[in-house]
Amino acid sequence: MNRKTQAALLALALFFSASPARPQSVKLKVGYPTTVGSMGVVWVTKEAALFEKHGLNVEMIYIAGSSKIVQAMLAKEIPIAEIAIPAVIQANMAGADLVMLAGPNHKPGQKLMVKPEIKSRTDLRGKKLGVTRFGTSDDFLLRYILNQWGIQPDREVALVQMGGSQEILAGLSSGGIDGGVLSSPLNLRALKLGFQMLVDLSAIGVDYQGAGVVTTRSYVREHPDVVRRYLKAYVEGLHRFKTDRDFSLKVLAKYSRIGERDMLEETYNHYAVKVMPRAPYPTMKGIRLVLDEIGARSPKAREIAPDSLVDLSYLKEIDSSGFIKALYER
Missing domain, CATH: 3.40.190.10 (Periplasmic binding protein-like II)
Known part of the structure; x- marks a missing residue:
């Protein structure tokens, strides 16, 4: 191996040793x-x-x-x-x-979807509304809007833990709940199934x-x-x-x-x-x-x-x- 070849190999070795290592996965x-x-x-x-x-x-x-x-x-x-x-x-x-x-x-991206016979907020009293779980965004936002309307959660309206958003939609379809909090695209599926939007929480003007x-x-x-x-x-x-x-x-x-x-x-x-x-x-x-x-x-x-x-x-x-x-x- 001549000196030129040795020098070239040494240069390559130095280049790769100096190159930044890819972050370990x-x-x-x-x-x-x-x-x-x-x-x-x-x-x-x-x-x-x-x-x-x-x-x-x-x-x-x-x-x-x-x-x-x-x-x-x-x-x-x-x-x-x-x-x-x-x-x-x-x-x-x-x-x-x-x-x-x-x-x-x-x-907020949530909508309150309800049965067709619920025409206004006053119709919610005595009804059962589904959330995913207590302490979640769905639960917080539903309680927030009910309080804004002067309706007491857990007293005048029952809040029911359903587990997940898909389960809320299933509960609406089966009649187990009268309404529920859903976000897109599931609220759009609910509309196609004949349920209606009582309020769009993204339009209430709050951060x-x-x-x-x-x-x-x-x-x-x-x-x-x-x-x-x-x-x-x-x-x-x-x-x-x-x-x-x-x-x-x-x-x-x-x-x-x-x-x-x-x-x-x-x-x-x-x-x-x-x-x-x-x-x-x-x-x-x-x-x-x-x-x-x-x-x-x-x-x-x-x-x-x-x-x-x-x-x-x-x-x-x-x-x-x-x-x-x-x-x-x-």
Whole structure:
């Protein structure tokens, strides 16, 4: 081997040894509590292989109801989940250390679907209304609107835990409940089955912090690199959700098990077009709304500051680097 060949081989060896190593793949379980469009970002991130791009081997786990997800998180079975702020508040009031890292759902997407014979809010008294589980977004928002109408939940109206959104629709169909809280695309299926919308909670004019990235503060401390990678994948998934309609519709169809194009289009338009911002910062105003409403029943909630429920340091780091801006300038 002559000197030129030796020099070339040495140069190649130095080049590859100096090249940055690809991040080691980390296995990660991620929970989601419902099969409606508010889960669109995490579904698209998974299906577009963006978690893998950032060195994460993510297993998506469906557990109906955010309160059940919280139980799994506190048992350290699931480190990260896509859940809304009411579940975070309730858990932390009981001593948990949950924290929201990103939250693109700034408006409620739920609708109160009822039997045709229920014509107005006054007809709700004495009826049974379904929610997924107590402590979830569905439960919070239903209680909120009933209180706004001067109707006492659990006294004048029975609230029934159904388990999941699909079970609410099944309960309506079987006559087991008189109404229930559903989001698109399932509320559209209910319309086609002959039920009617009594109120569209997205149109009541309030900010509300729905589903977002939630973990524990202890997990953030122990796994900062995983958190950083997860959020980079997530904001890239949000970009894909907002800019690739056809791909996103296919993903929504897969996870919601809804095949009708009109239902999927309306779901996509609500979440990807109308509600979700490019940078998924949670809404502090929406968190305050939830704290005030819970505080009417549990005064301890009034002592909680909205910013104590979030950690935006990683999202701000990603945003300030120009990563999010660059995605939309492609």
